[in-house]
Amino acid sequence: MAEDGRDESVAADDDSQHTAEDGRNGLNNTMVEESPTLLRRMEICVAEAEKRSGKNAVNMQETFTVYLIETRPMDALAEGRNPAPDSLWRRYSEFELLRNYLLVSFPYIVVPPLPEKRAEFVWHKLSADNMDPDFVERRRVGLENFLLRVASHPVLSNDKILHHFLTEEHSWKEVVYETGFQAKADSRLKALSATFRVRNPDKRFMDMKHYSDELQSHTSQLLRARARVADRLYGVYKVHGNYGRVFSEWSAIEREMGDGLQSAGHHMDAYAASIDDILEEEEHYADQLKEYLFYAEALRAVCRKHELTQFELEMATQDLISKKQQHEELSTGIVRTFSFKGMTNKLFGQEAPEQREARLKLLEELIEEGEEAVKDKTVECEEHVEKAWVDVQRFKEQKDKDLREALINYAVMQVSMCKKGIQMWSNAKECFLKM
Amino acid sequence: MSVGAPRALASSGQKPITEILHPLSAAEEPLSVTVGGDKEVALTNGTPVETSSPASTSSLFNRLQLDDDLEADVRDPYADSTEMRDLFVTVDDPKKHVSTMETYITYRVSTKTSRVEFDLPEYCVRRRYQDFDWLRIKLEDSQPTHLIPPLPEKFVMKGVVDRFSEEFVETRMKALDKFLKRVADHPVLSFNPHLTAFLTVKDLNKRQGLALLSKVGESVKHVAGGYKLRARPAEFCAMGEYLDTFNQKLGTIDRIAQRILKEQSEYLTELREYGGVYSSWVGSEEELRRPLEGVAGCVTTSCGALEDLGDNMSLDFLPVLREYVLYLESIKNVLRKRDQSQAEYEGRLEAAILRKQEDRTPMPLEVEKCQDKVECFNADLKADWERWQSNKRHDFKQLLTGMADRNINSYEKSQAAWESLITLLQDKQTEDKTSETN
Numbered sequence: 001m002a003e004d005g006r007d008e009s010v011a012a013d014d015d016s017q018h019t020a021e022d023g024r025n026g027l028n029n030t031m032v033e034e035s036p037t038l039l040r041r042m043e044i045c046v047a048e049a050e051k052r053s054g055k056n057a058v059n060m061q062e063t064f065t066v067y068l069i070e071t072r073p074m075d076a077l078a079e080g081r082n083p084a085p086d087s088l089w090r091r092y093s094e095f096e097l098l099r100n101y102l103l104v105s106f107p108y109i110v111v112p113p114l115p116e117k118r119a120e121f122v123w124h125k126l127s128a129d130n131m132d133p134d135f136v137e138r139r140r141v142g143l144e145n146f147l148l149r150v151a152s153h154p155v156l157s158n159d160k161i162l163h164h165f166l167t168e169e170h171s172w173k174e175v176v177y178e179t180g181f182q183a184k185a186d187s188r189l190k191a192l193s194a195t196f197r198v199r200n201p202d203k204r205f206m207d208m209k210h211y212s213d214e215l216q217s218h219t220s221q222l223l224r225a226r227a228r229v230a231d232r233l234y235g236v237y238k239v240h241g242n243y244g245r246v247f248s249e250w251s252a253i254e255r256e257m258g259d260g261l262q263s264a265g266h267h268m269d270a271y272a273a274s275i276d277d278i279l280e281e282e283e284h285y286a287d288q289l290k291e292y293l294f295y296a297e298a299l300r301a302v303c304r305k306h307e308l309t310q311f312e313l314e315m316a317t318q319d320l321i322s323k324k325q326q327h328e329e330l331s332t333g334i335v336r337t338f339s340f341k342g343m344t345n346k347l348f349g350q351e352a353p354e355q356r357e358a359r360l361k362l363l364e365e366l367i368e369e370g371e372e373a374v375k376d377k378t379v380e381c382e383e384h385v386e387k388a389w390v391d392v393q394r395f396k397e398q399k400d401k402d403l404r405e406a407l408i409n410y411a412v413m414q415v416s417m418c419k420k421g422i423q424m425w426s427n428a429k430e431c432f433l434k435m
Numbered sequence: 436m437s438v439g440a441p442r443a444l445a446s447s448g449q450k451p452i453t454e455i456l457h458p459l460s461a462a463e464e465p466l467s468v469t470v471g472g473d474k475e476v477a478l479t480n481g482t483p484v485e486t487s488s489p490a491s492t493s494s495l496f497n498r499l500q501l502d503d504d505l506e507a508d509v510r511d512p513y514a515d516s517t518e519m520r521d522l523f524v525t526v527d528d529p530k531k532h533v534s535t536m537e538t539y540i541t542y543r544v545s546t547k548t549s550r551v552e553f554d555l556p557e558y559c560v561r562r563r564y565q566d567f568d569w570l571r572i573k574l575e576d577s578q579p580t581h582l583i584p585p586l587p588e589k590f591v592m593k594g595v596v597d598r599f600s601e602e603f604v605e606t607r608m609k610a611l612d613k614f615l616k617r618v619a620d621h622p623v624l625s626f627n628p629h630l631t632a633f634l635t636v637k638d639l640n641k642r643q644g645l646a647l648l649s650k651v652g653e654s655v656k657h658v659a660g661g662y663k664l665r666a667r668p669a670e671f672c673a674m675g676e677y678l679d680t681f682n683q684k685l686g687t688i689d690r691i692a693q694r695i696l697k698e699q700s701e702y703l704t705e706l707r708e709y710g711g712v713y714s715s716w717v718g719s720e721e722e723l724r725r726p727l728e729g730v731a732g733c734v735t736t737s738c739g740a741l742e743d744l745g746d747n748m749s750l751d752f753l754p755v756l757r758e759y760v761l762y763l764e765s766i767k768n769v770l771r772k773r774d775q776s777q778a779e780y781e782g783r784l785e786a787a788i789l790r791k792q793e794d795r796t797p798m799p800l801e802v803e804k805c806q807d808k809v810e811c812f813n814a815d816l817k818a819d820w821e822r823w824q825s826n827k828r829h830d831f832k833q834l835l836t837g838m839a840d841r842n843i844n845s846y847e848k849s850q851a852a853w854e855s856l857i858t859l860l861q862d863k864q865t866e867d868k869t870s871e872t873n
Contacts, residue, residue, distance in 0.1 A: 418850035429839035
């Protein structure tokens, strides 16, 4: 996972010691050790969740959950001091606001996603209720994960607004709005139009966009299939509980067999009950998959931004060419391409020299502007490509590492489930042998 | 008429007929009644009565001699030392026969024996289900006081079950084998001439034909005409109750097992699709290719293990349960016949008492015969019941531990696959790390 030391211990130890818990801690450790970022200087965690009620935007009473963010300076901890953490409360919508700000302000970055707003891909015994304590807990973990990812990102972690989010409870919202980021957001229509009309997008980004589609498709398929499997597995385990009852009833009419049957029945009950914990544990795996489902969206957003900047550059270039042509036509009188002006000139005679001069002057100004625009757009486009490519590479490495870890953890969970099953059935077998 | 109703006979174990005091004689004998088992029954005159079932295959004679030291291991009749057993039978080698009239399966029945009743020490014949059915009917008719093991179900719905599929034939064969082994192990049934014929005669059809004619006559013999039983002895009541409750529980277990099979099958379907998603994801990844393929592989292995589990349960577990349900039915029939037999005796006795009072005629022979019959019946049934209980315990212990073993086995296969994947992926990780730092 992260450093060599950890790898050695993992390879040498018994498999049973490598738990899913280790996997998650490993992720956190990586983020602290490797990146020279905010996280190095500050310990961040989302410690608790609480229910609050208040009035919302339309002045109606509602209940919502708030999350406690705690921060502590790293150097104090390194020195062995244990100062009380600074803390503040935030609701989910504030996290959303932060993320939207980051998306607009850093369009070349694959911005880490938030945990899902509503519970989806739920297997039927698990609650789909947002107020359900298990959902709230998993969301708390997801929000912490979001903050850790952002705070350890080489670019995002330096943002002032992020700092404020973690330290200023009340004035933060105003500060965010003051940045005017909402105005800078690209309209959906503009972005969509660019996607269709762009002529020469960078091939690497097109491939990345295609990959993001694949990633999204596969993770969502997997999440759906997993939920169905969980449902069925639950059924299998629970039916075994019926053995518990019938063995107990049967033991009542038996002499020598009675005790063995009775105890075996208890083990069957335990077996049936064991599925609840097993599936709860598996939810962590589902959450990891979901993170990358949403990450796929963020990756696609970066690719779209490229399409947009490239398109705008193409448009500006096209515009400049057209203006230059017009200028040439006007100054030389040679009409290269069909134009209405040319037509009317032919039909009605050319305009007066003063008018012509004025128009030439205007065109020259426009051409100058146009050349500036092309320069700017070129820079914008190239910068975006450069910075985005760096982050896309970073994202790819992170994704490979994280998903690999997630798959290994999943295997560990499966081993644990098998061991538990073997234990239960062995216990029952002992009882059967005593019959 | 001041004589009270004739007391229903309490079980008297295996005392010889001559030693049992006639209920009409002077002394009143409150016989202690036990519900089978190892407890000692004693007549009030202090004579102990052996109630443990004889596991040896020595003859009927032994049972009537109280002085015999019956070294029986009641708990596990199959723990017979092989020196004591002298009759071994096996059913195997199913073959399909196609003729113009019909298609059917025959099985090879092999016998090894040192008994004098058999001319040769070894026999090998081919038999079909019909023949087993014939044997069972003959045994029921000729040994009505004994518990005859059940056969697998005779009728199968054509179109629902394939009578010639490997699984069906295998299941049936195992059940036929069990049937024959149970009969061969029985101290009384194993000496039945019909069994001998079944095991030795080349062409059973001829004897079957003759036997069919006499079959009708024999069964009529045992229909007691309309006598009503006053009171079933407590011991046999307990038997009846046990059978009813046990029957219920077996039915429940059968339903649960079937439900589990169904749920597991549905789980398997989803699991297969789930594995497929991992496989299809491989195409768009590079670094993640190996872990994804690995997971897909493990899921496939788990599917295989689960499928085997389901097949095994269908083939080995459910049929045995159903066999026992049939067994219970046949035992209840025997109980009923015992009741009829007792009712007949009591009825005749009552009539005889009335007549005796009137005209001093001696006890008619039929009444004594009836009494003998009842005594024998009770004794045989009791002995067989003990035997059956003991066998049942062994069978269910085996059945349930088998079920546990199969489940454990399934998990073990799955665990091994996942563990080797973890090792593989973690090794690669350390490999990558060292190559990075180099």
